[in-house]
Amino acid sequence: MHTTNRRVSRLVASGLAASALVATTLVAGTSAAIADPGLQDGPEPTTHTQEAYAPEADFTAKWTRADARQLKRLSDPTAASRANSMPAAVTMPTVPQDLPDMSNGEVWVWDTWPLTDEDGNQYSVNGQEIIFSLVADRSLGFDDRHVFAKIGYFYRPAGVPAEDRPENGGWTYGGLVFKEGVTGQIFEDQSFSHQTQWSGSARVYKDGEIKLFFTDVAFYRDETGKNIKPYDPRIALSVGKVHANSKGVKFSGFNKVIDLLQADGTYYQTGAQNEFFNFRDPFTFEDPAHPGETYMVFEGNSAMPRESAKCTEEDLGYQPGDPHAETVEEVNASGATYQIGNIGLAKAKNEDLTEWEFLPPILSANCVTDQTERPQFVFKDGKYYLFTISHRSTFAAGLDGPEGVYGFVGDGIRSDFQPLNDGSGLALGNPTNLNFWGGQPFAPDFNQHPGHFQAYSHYVMPGGLVQSFIDTIGTHDDFVRGGTLAPTVKMDIGVGGDPTRTAVDYSYGNGGLGGWADIPANRHLFTNGKKTVSVSDAAAQRVRAAAGSAFDDYLQGKPVSAAVRAQIEKLLAQYGG
Structure with a gap:
């Protein structure tokens, strides 16, 4: 039975800076963001053309330090303690602390993804919307969940408006996708201390078959939690079938895992090069420009040894003669070389999607950030929007920016991608005050905005809807932890016909906050x-x-x-x- 729906109320954040406007010039096909007088003093962003290259081409776009330094230029240096210093247009509304639990106390919930087709449409099956989530037992501490993560699933009736659902979204927890031991079978070394499952994506086919792409992980740690050897993440596939009706959802299959990709050390950093490397989060799709070809983007790191990694003039990306430019020597000596994230690309070699080949990364963030998590493409108005998420704490030395969604636009899946919104890349950030330290989710800073850690692991859905999970809401003296999905928000993409601009739609839902855990299907499969x-x-x-x-x-x-x-x-x- 549905409970009474309490609509989410927006808490008005004080100190929201007005969105800075930017002029865009188009000269011989080159798009360059020009600094608005209202921006803070700092370097100009890098010039990016948005030009498309062949998917197999040896070209990697760069999210440069000059680009990322626009984040501080957008920030209001006068924003007071606990105020938001970032523009309202790229800031998620503040989420209230009285959050409902979508699992009714059963599991912690974080990274979540829907059933999709090759174009990113989201599906229900026989009247049931279905999502997959990373889950962990609530007997664990929330911050201990990562090495115990499993893939679970939820379902709910399709076609019900958010305002008519229970406050927690109306989801039923269906349990774990895999039986114990299935996902550990692909590892040659069976001496792992922890075997876990991390994020991915799910493709549904008309016969109800589901191809679940995910990150299969083995940890090798001693009793103190230290690595005996580097952890072993692999991009993997398991195939199952969905059985759904008005009574619920069950799966068959998912009893075998296929090892698809392991970091190669040529394009994508390995554990031998850096025991803290990132290799995860597969998202598959078909390129509109290459019908019938299936590609995958994923998070990686540039393939350099951790202790000898170096960044170049191209990674810094400053305009000639810019008085605010750093030198390569300064940056390489600052410790920024520990942050060398990239977004990888792979191509399927067969129709079953069981064989893949690496292609060069499509985006590097060398000396910018260490994490380019959960990358995905959104195709709109002939443009290719590449979205990823990153933490404030993973930005390189000398850089700063909110937790949230970062986006780039180009003319193909391999392009000279231009960072959105004044060249910064920020598409949707948590309310954040860059004038003060953030603290940690388990210990937020006294002076920080209450929404600094409110949401993470965003996924951009059809129509610009964005879902995420709640991490921490509040400040040092009054905060709550989440472990459930956040209210859905809406991000307008290509505002005013400008493909480089996005903005939060504050008319959506209640002051910009839609229903909690609202992940609606836009297509429906009946079988x-x-x-x-x-x-x-x-x-x-x-x-x-x-x-x-x-x-x-x-x-x-x-x-x-x-x-x-x-x-x-x-x-x-x-x-x-």
């Missing part, structure tokens, strides 16, 4: 084992309105009259695509 059809959201509503409860009986294989069966199948054929 009874014999017939299968995929329809749009509007079409699904029309079929259900016409057929009523008989539609559920039909999907469950229960007896329905010949006339009703004919009506349902006619409607599905009419609206299906």
Whole structure:
């Protein structure tokens, strides 16, 4: 039974800086952000053309230090203690502390992803919306969850407006996807101390088959928690099938794991080069410019040994003669070389998506940030938007920016990507005061904005909706931990026809905050084992309105009259695509 829905109320954050405007010039196909007089003093961003290259080309775009230093230029240096110093247009509304728990006390929940097709559409199956999440037992401390993470799933009825759902989103926890021991079988060294599952993506097919791409991880630690040898992350695939009806969702399969990719040390850093390397978070898709070809983006690090890594003039990216430029020698001596994140690209070699080959990374962030987590593409108006997430704490020495979503735009999956919003890359950040230290999620700083750690692990959905999970809300003397999904927000992409600009839609939901844990499907798959059809959201509503409860009986294989069966199948054929 639905509980009363308490609409999320927006807490108005004091000290929100007005969004800085930027002029954009287009000269011979080159797009360069020009500093607005309202920006703080600092370097100009790097010039990026957005030009597309072949997916296999040996070209990697750079998120440069000159670009990332625009983040401080956007920040209001006069913002007082506990105020937000960043522009409202790129700031997530403040989330209240009285958060509902979507799992009803069963598990911690963080990184989450929906069922999608090759174009990023989100699906329900037989009237059930389905999501996958990293989960851990609530007997663990919230900050201990990472080495115990498993992939779980949730489901809820599709087509219900957020305001009519229970406050926690109306999800039912279905349990773990894998049986114990399945995901550990691919590791040659079985002496691991912990074996865990990290983020990925899920592709659904018309027969109900699901290809679950994820990060399979083995840790080798002693009793004190120190590494005996570097951990072993691998990009992996498991195949299952979904069985859904009005009573719930179950899976079959997912009893075998295929080892797809391991970091190569040529493009992507390995444990031998750096025991703290990143290699995870596969997201698969088809490139509109190359129909029938399937690609994958993932988080990696540039393949340099940790202790001898160096950054170049191109990584710094300053305009000639810029008085605010750093020297390569200064940057390399600062410790910034420990932060050498990149976004990798791979291409499928067969239709089953069981064989892949590495391509050069599409974006590097050398001497900018160590983490480019959960990368994904959104295709809109002929442009390719590359989104990733990063922590404030993983920015390199001399740089600073909020926790949140960072975005880049180009003309193809391999482009000279231009960072969004004044060249900074910031698309959607937590309320943050860059004038004060952030602290840690378990110990936020006294002077920091209460929303500094409020949300992370964002995923951009169709229509610009963005979901994330709650980490910590509050400051040093009054904070709560999350472990459940945040309210969904909406990000307008290509504001005013400018493909380099995004902005939070504060008219969405209540002051910019939509329903808690709201991850709506925009397409719907119906199958009874014999017939299968995929329809749009509007079409699904029309079929259900016409057929009523008989539609559920039909999907469950229960007896329905010949006339009703004919009506349902006619409607599905009419609206299906």
